[in-house]
Amino acid sequence: MKRPANALSLAVLTLLFEKPMHPYEMSSTLRQRSKEESIRLNYGSLYAVVESLRKKGLIAARETLREGNRPERTVYELTDEGATAMRDWLSEMLRDPTPQFTDFEAALSLMGALPPEEALELLKLRLRAQRLASNQYDGVRAHVPEGFPAFFLVEGDYSEALRLAEITFVEKLVDDISHDRLGGLEMWRRIHELRAAGHSGEEATAKLMDEFGHLLGIDP
Amino acid sequence: MKRPANALSLAVLTLLFEKPMHPYEMSSTLRQRSKEESIRLNYGSLYAVVESLRKKGLIAARETLREGNRPERTVYELTDEGATAMRDWLSEMLRDPTPQFTDFEAALSLMGALPPEEALELLKLRLRAQRLASNQYDGVRAHVPEGFPAFFLVEGDYSEALRLAEITFVEKLVDDISHDRLGGLEMWRRIHELRAAGHSGEEATAKLMDEFGHLLGIDP
DNA sequence: CGCGAATTACTCTAGTTAGAGTATTCGAGT
DNA sequence: ACTCGAATACTCTAACTAGAGTAATTCGCG
Known part of the structure; x- marks a missing residue:
């Protein structure tokens, strides 16, 4: 099972390493910490990325909340494999220079x-x-x-x-x-x-x- | 009709500005000039990009050749709109710094x-x-x-x-x-x-x- | 207390992209 | 004459991504 290749996936893993969250909270947190300046972020990608991490077993749905008539929020948590993947992958990104095509x-x-x-x-x-x-x-x-x-x-x-x-x-x-x-x-x-x-x-x-x-x- | 947003499309336009070519020649030319070091190039993208430029009317099929039993080669040429798009778009890329997310x-x-x-x-x-x-x-x-x-x-x-x-x-x-x-x-x-x-x-x-x-x- | 703007929380679609897979031909060596 | 690898010339699929669209809720202001 190959790791996804985009920085947003990694950002999701690091956020869930801090604590379980629902996708919208991930996006707000990234935004609040000004990470959108260094990591491309939009909802379409975020939800797709979360789903793909779940399929790969790197994160898991913990609970689904509903407040009033708002859409459901599914809270995700990091699995053990997810924590390993996070470390490996972040290590690679820090260590290995890759051509960047600007x-x-x-x-x-x-x-x-x-x-x-x-x-x-x-x-x-x-x-x-x-x-x-x-x-x-x-x-x-x-x-x-x-x-x-x-x-x-x-x-x-x-x-x-x-x-x-x-x-x-x-x-x-x-x-x-x-x-x-x-x-x-x-x-x-x-x-x-x-x-x-x-x-x-x-x-x-x-x-x-x-x-x-x-x-x-x-x-x- | 929006311009495509990837450097490969622009590279295709500049190549056809030089002379009409078929896709494979585009890729060989780029490779020979070491442009693959600065522009992400692979066949899947190239053929998709050529097709999308054609749909947008920026390039046009000029003729289809067949040599022996090889697959057909369609030679494309730049249209006038394509030449304008090339200038505008290359100008923008040189002029406007955009955040790069490395x-x-x-x-x-x-x-x-x-x-x-x-x-x-x-x-x-x-x-x-x-x-x-x-x-x-x-x-x-x-x-x-x-x-x-x-x-x-x-x-x-x-x-x-x-x-x-x-x-x-x-x-x-x-x-x-x-x-x-x-x-x-x-x-x-x-x-x-x-x-x-x-x-x-x-x-x-x-x-x-x-x-x-x-x-x-x-x-x- | 009612109205519009901002915020919350997504969903959908069309387009893009990577990467692997396929099939033929040519040239260099055996 | 034969074969093996390189070069030619794509095709296909699955995934990814941007950006627009939707819809409820809450906040601030007169």
Whole structure:
């Protein structure tokens, strides 16, 4: 029986490790602890995930309550297998780096489909947005009361550290493009000139290979 | 008609922007250009994605070929709407930062469910793996031939920049935990002591609130 | 004390995705 | 001439996910 592969399942297990809960309480608790910023959460997924954990025997329904005319709430608890799965799986997620496929990395890798001037402007706009987000985080961090355990802010700090790295990277990239310092920029510009001049993709590529092919001898 | 929300769809559009292709050629091209490192690719998704782009009118079947007894290959081309969608959507992905929900961020945010000593060891192991990956990337970069356009390596460099930021962050975290310098570490340790001593999650939480509650007055 | 907004508590559907499975052809070696 | 593995080219299924929709209850305000 394979473990489910999404962070929400793991979050459910850790919540039930604290105490038995019904799904709605799980979602409220996650929300209240601001875990929705680091774990994708919506009801559709939550109920599906709970059901799949139950099927796998990692959690079990403890009781079903009804208050007034509201829908039933089923309270779940962690099984022993669930506790083991939680430990194993959380351990793996902490220990093993796995490739992450972010949107921006994909966008960077496909950036060539836009003319360099356009890409440059877009990157500058991203930079503004990221600097703003970063300042906002600083603001929030500054208002955390004295003595509030940093432990509860690790995810946020991690995310901020990555954001800062991205800012630095994009600043450099913007600078390189602006000052004609990025290797391959001529090719990139040239292909869009050819396309703009009415050549088909195939014609443009053929010309490019003629003009710059020698640089691409080996594609690592 | 909403745009599909996955990077593979966008990759398909950019490929067809270059020239008409059949799905298998798309996958080979992506693979050959090492785009599978930045864009999640598998056949199941690819054929589904192609079909959904066709339904949306962003790409169109141009012809169906058959060679020998092999399965048919349908060659697709980009429609004008597809070209517009590609530009708009790639622009958005470059311009707008969106929250990314990585596994490690989730793991960090749930780390409390493991005792601190265990988490510490796991983080050290991650560090080793990340340093190794980073060295490997250095190695690959070093063997790129002179004059090979850096433009084709942007995604990889971006990914490496984030990895380095992660390494720095985790090094600091490991250091803070090791030297008892992380705020909230006592609480974290204490709750696992109580659990290990046989208290239920609820009892342990109650005791914790008694002992440390004053620190948590406001939960931002 | 009555009205609308917010909160509680889900359900449903359509779309997406991973991963395994299938079948053919080609080329390198024996 | 034969076979074994790699490459070609998909298909299928089960699971997962997002997002919208539903409906009761409670809270705050005039």
